[in-house]
Amino acid sequence: MAHALTGKITYRNPVLPGFYPDPSAVRVGEDYYMVTSTFEYFPGVPVFRSKDLIHWEQIGHVLTRESQVNLRSRNSSEGIYAPTLRYNNGVFYMITTDVYGIGNFYVTATDPAGPWSDPIRIPYGNIDPSLFFDDDGKVYVSAQAAFGETSHIIQYEIDILTGEALSEPVVVFEGDEGPWVEGPHLYKINGLYYMMTASGGTGPMHREIIGRGTSPYGPFEMLPHPILTHNGLKDHPIQYTGHVELLDDVNGRWWALFLGVRPQGGKGSVLGRETFLAPVRWSEDGWPMIDNNEGHAAIVMEGPAIRESKASAAGLDNPVTTKFTSEGLGLEWMYNRVIPGQEELSLTEREGCLRLRGNANGLRDGGAHVFVCRRQQHHRMSIETRLSFAPGREGEQAGIAARLSDKSYYSVGITKKDGQTGILVTAMAQGSGTEAFTPIKEQVPVRLSIRSDGKEYELLYTLGGASAEWVSLGTLPAEALTPDADGAFTGVCLGMYAAGTKEGHSAPAYYDYFEYRPRAANE
Known part of the structure; x- marks a missing residue:
């Protein structure tokens, strides 16, 4: 039912800052639901709910069990690509691709917060499958096929209960x-x-194009120019725009959710591809228009109000301190490829602490290493924790890290080297690494911090209390952790790690808290 709202609202982009690419969304009544890509991270495909398309609350994940997807052998930026969310007759559908895994599949739920079903596999297409429910009850899959310059879209009808193809693609x-x-x-x-x-690849030439016709199979008359691109606006703060979802609001107006990048100094962004929102303008001859190199899609936007109440954005730009309890971690937390088992992660072994115990995989080794993380959502920010860790063997490590991929990350932690315990800084950039070791004399809890000003990451530690002076262990360039430099499809994630020896030996590491704090421009 439409609401007669005529007012305007001002909001800031991105509406989901940080590594949240490939948004797909639906409206169900007066609620909006959205999902994004997660690649090698697990649980997979976060689910968000909103009342106004601007303020989003995470309510769950789609892929929470290894019976749905097993990412243990995926390399960085493999795994779960470009989900599409759809709703029909009381059922939610999420269709996606497990790249180098089971391929294209969909899962279902009656509650978008979950639980979601085990996968229903479908036979055709490379990546980015999408579902369309037509008025006559037929259901179509559209998917990307071929590679690079030869890429195109195939389509076929399926039985939505079984995934069986009812027509040839x-x-x-x-x-x-x-x-x-x-x-x-x-x-x-x-x-x-x-x-x-x-079209154009998810980089500087990225754009969104559209065609229309009288049949679901076309032929589709092409609009001769993109409906969204910033590829001609080299100085605009939002670049690489594309991968759009169109949806109408409760007032009958149309909106676009899409991915974009906020480069720093023209050298990419450690935050990766983020989710942006812009109103859609319909042309007189019936084409949806967003921003074809006109600069309409901006950081500060004005659009038609969707609802009268003003939702709060509290917390988005405020410090967030995670205090560990037996109730579990919040939905913002995720893991690399798999949720660690009880032997590797515990919230009950020591009251008020997260206990990690490493396995044979370190951060650079790939596989199911022990890394508990959340997305970096601000270019200027800091993280901090207090760690108690007494390594018994050389090779055991625990600390915090800013990770883009297995081959690009910065970490600071505690380890043992040449019989001494100390602070180890590791800088990995595109597979090439350096280490610096600083011995410490006191076996006391160590506070660790990683700070960023948008240009550099600084790694620090202190052995003292809350008022003690921090010791800087040096700065490292942020540019090395951008997808542009690394080739990754993700963004930087921040968190706590533990690594054992190659035989799997690891002392327990106890974390008292984890603070994420956006930093002001003068900090």
Whole structure:
């Protein structure tokens, strides 16, 4: 039911800051639900709910069990790509790709917070499958096929209960002759079918293109220019825009959720691809328009109000201190490839502490290493913890890290070297690493911190209390942790790690708290 709201609202982009790429969303009544990509991180595919498309609350994850997806052998930036969220007749559907795993599949739930079903696999397509429920009850899968310059969109009908293909896949959309025509979404709006895709690759030439026709299989008349791109606005603070989701609000107005990047100094962003929101303008001849190099999609936006109440953004730019309890970690926390087992992670062994115990995999080794993390959401920020850890053997480590991938991360922690316990700084950039070891004499809890001013990360420690002076262990360039430098599809995640010896020996590491704090421009 439409609401007669005529006011305006001012909001800030991105509406989901940090590593939240490939947004897909639906409206169910007066609620909006959204999912994003997670690649090698687990649990997979966070689910968010909103009343106004601006303020989003995470309510769960879609993929929470290894019976749904097993990411243990995935490399960095493999795993779960570009989910699409859809709703039909009381059921939510999330369709996605497990790259180098089981391929394309979908899962279902009656409550978007979960639990979600085990996978229903589908037979065709490379990546980015999407579902479309037509008015006549038929259900179509649209998916990317082929590679690079030859990328195109295929489509076929399925039995939504089983995933069985009811028709052979056919090519329905070849895009604008750019590479990587992907991320397809099929819509039916005012009696016409719109096929919308990304094109140009998820980098500087990224753009969103669209066609329309009278059949779900086309042919689709192409709009001769993108509906969204900033590829001609080199100085704009939002770049790489594309991978759009269109949806209407409760007032009948249309919006676009899309990914973009906020580069720092023109050298990419450690935050990766984030989720942005912009109103959609419909042209007189029936095309949805967002921003074709006009600069409309901005950091500070004005759009039509969706609802009268003003939701609060409290917490987004405020410090967040996690105090560990037996009730478990919040939904913002995730792990690399798998949730650690009880032997590796415990919230009950010591009251008020997170206990980690490393395995044979370190941060650079890939596999299921022990890393408990959350996304970095501000270019200027700091993290801090207090750690009690007494390594018994050389090779045992525990500390905190800023991680982009297995080959690009910065860490500061406690280890043993040449019979001495000390602070170890590791700087890995595109697979090339350096280490610096500082012996410490006192076996006391150590406070560790990583700070960023947007240009550099600084790694620090102190053996004293809350008022003790921090000791800087040096600064490292932020640019090395950008996807542009590394080739990753993710963004930096911040958290606590533990690593054992190659035989798997590891002393327990006890963390008292974890603080994430955005920093002001003058800090």
